[in-house]
Amino acid sequence: MPPSSEVSRAVQDVRDPAVAGSFYPSDPQELRAAVRGYLAAAEEAGPPLPEPSPAGGARSYPEAIIAPHAGYQYSGPVAAAAYVLLRPGRDRIRRVALLGPTHRVPVRGMALPQSDAFATPLGTIALDQAACDELVALRSVEILDAAHLFEHSLEVHLPFLQEVLGEFSIVPLLVGAVTAAEASEVIRLLWGGPESLIVISSDLSHFHDYDTAQQLDGETSRAIESLKFEEIAKQGACGRTPIQGLLMEASRRGVHARTVDQRNSGDTAGNRQEVVGYGSYVFDK
Secondary structure, X not given: OOOOOOOOOOOOOEEOOOOEOOOEOOOHHHHHHHHHHHHHHHHHHOOOOOOOOXXXXXXXXXXXXXXXXXXXXXXXHHHHHHHHHHHHHOOOOOEEEEEEEOOOOOOOOEEEOOOOEEEEOOEEEEEOHHHHHHHHOOOOEEEOHHHHHOXXXXXXXXXXXXXXXXXXXXXXXXXXXXOHHHHHHHHXXXXXXXXXXXXXXXXXXXXEOHHHHHHHHHXXXXXXXXXXXXXXXXXXXXXXXXXXXXXXXXXXXXXXXXXXXXXXXXXXXXXXXXXXXXXXXXXXO
16 A cells, blocks of 8 residues: 555645643653653664665665654653654655554544544644545444544654654554454555555553563563564553554564563653553564
8 A cells, every 4th residue: 555645635624633641741842852852862872863764775764653642741752762763764755554452432443543644742643535535445444533632642753753754744643442363454554665654553561560560561572583473461451453463464464573662651750659651663584
């Protein structure tokens, strides 16, 4: 499924940000400064960025990532560890498929919005309408605006993507009651060439003490790195099903996974009595 070229189509219906001012800053300058700060810290802490590939050369940025979706003070530093590695793709990535769990509205299947675009304080991002139209033909995908209206799991990724990539279109899918195989089918359709990126939105374990979370999240990270989708426990990740779908498709394509950061809220901005786990992972050949 090639990305749509109609990124600049006339916007008729824009999904406004739901969690600006709570999960991340609502002021554009403050938000941009925060995102740039997280990216700078991740770049300083991690290995050097690869050089951008020449035209027609090997891809020097991930084909897919998994990143967390909590408030930026908690998960922003961890998410940045994956997003900073996308910088070499700034002039090449033109479509991002976002898949994440629902927190407010139950969904039987996977839900696309009716909207033509999503807005953040940093600007508006058009949907790839051609891709969305093709997905709606699947039995597992429906149009359900109510699921997207107040959902944060996809929205919190957009400012990072806007800062790192510039101009691109999105395919925003909220994943509800589907099988891993159904999620994998959708990811297979959306997995394009160097102009495409898959982003899976997920936190890890929830509300355990620090040591228990470290153990559970370590198990989840090892399952992701080994592409063993069946070993992702129900309590291991809130985005378990889209993660499993990604692992299935990555295995089919011969793509490898690696952990670039794994911490929890006790490491970033919270106490250690009851924490939420976060991990960032990248998938490439």
